[in-house]
Amino acid sequence: xxxxxxxxxxxxxxxxxxxxxxxxxxxxxxxxxxxxxxxxxxxxxxxxxxxxxxxxxxxxxxxxxxxxxxxxxxxxxxxxxxxxxxxxxxxxxxxxxxxxxxxxxxxxxxxx
Amino acid sequence: xxxxxxxxxxxxxxxxxxxxxxxxxxxxxxxxxxxxxxxxxxxxxxxxxxxxxxxxxxxxxxxxxxxxxxxxxxxxxxxxxxxxxxxxxxxxxxxxxxxxxxxxxxxxxxxxx
Numbered sequence: 001x002x003x004x005x006x007x008x009x010x011x012x013x014x015x016x017x018x019x020x021x022x023x024x025x026x027x028x029x030x031x032x033x034x035x036x037x038x039x040x041x042x043x044x045x046x047x048x049x050x051x052x053x054x055x056x057x058x059x060x061x062x063x064x065x066x067x068x069x070x071x072x073x074x075x076x077x078x079x080x081x082x083x084x085x086x087x088x089x090x091x092x093x094x095x096x097x098x099x100x101x102x103x104x105x106x107x108x109x110x111x112x
Numbered sequence: 113x114x115x116x117x118x119x120x121x122x123x124x125x126x127x128x129x130x131x132x133x134x135x136x137x138x139x140x141x142x143x144x145x146x147x148x149x150x151x152x153x154x155x156x157x158x159x160x161x162x163x164x165x166x167x168x169x170x171x172x173x174x175x176x177x178x179x180x181x182x183x184x185x186x187x188x189x190x191x192x193x194x195x196x197x198x199x200x201x202x203x204x205x206x207x208x209x210x211x212x213x214x215x216x217x218x219x220x221x222x223x224x225x
Contacts, residue, residue, distance in 0.1 A: 006154070009152070034213065036216075041218075041219075042218060042219075043202055043204075043216030043217050043218050043219055044155070044202070044216050045215075045216070046213055046214075046215075049213065089154055089155060091155075098143055098160075098162065098206060099145065099157060099160055099170070100157075100214055101157075102147075102154040102155040102156070103154050104152055104153060104154040105154045105155075
């Protein structure tokens with residue numbers, strides 16, 4: 001199946017805390033798992049992405065953890081800042097199809 | 113925004129009228145996409161194109177048609193707008209084959225009354 005399920009729908013974290021957003025997929029053919037960040041009034045922008053040959057990828061304060069056997073992946077934002085307040089989308093794709101399937105989105109609010 | 117321009121940025125239209133949204137890119141990328149964004153549904157693919165005159169349906173294509181007569185322009189048409197098509201529409205491009213990274217435009221907010 002093509003679905004990607006994302007949770008939670010909304011998340012409130014205190015400044016300096018860790019934000020965690022989870023996604024689950026069904027199609028084992030997926031081989032590309034990006035996360036997008038969207039600010040109000042803007043289009044989504046690629047934040048970080050992972051392929052299933054690694055279990056973790058870190059870029060600055062953002063980390064993707066990938067569990068192939070469980071068909072799950074998650075975004076961790078360390079030392080969360082008010083500027084991280086945005087909507088986050090996970091997605092999944094495979095090269096043969098040249099298109100992405102997106103999760104439902106998570107609205108993240110970081111309280112100062 | 114990877115040279116992507118969407119027009120118009122905002123539109124209010126009446127039920128039953130045709131509406132065309134335009135996506136223009138400046139860098140001759142092959143793959144272009146139209147998504148709609150709705151609360152609780154994330155981004156859903158409407159149609160996509162893999163070249164001039166080559167298009168295919170996405171998961172929510174009913175009520176929509178597309179055309180791509182030039183590499184740089186991808187048009188989305190609502191033949192007869194309905195209130196359920198009130199949404200924010202995003203155009204996106206992929207910069208090369210085998211890389212599904214997508215770059216998005218700024219979006220068009222469409223309201224059907």
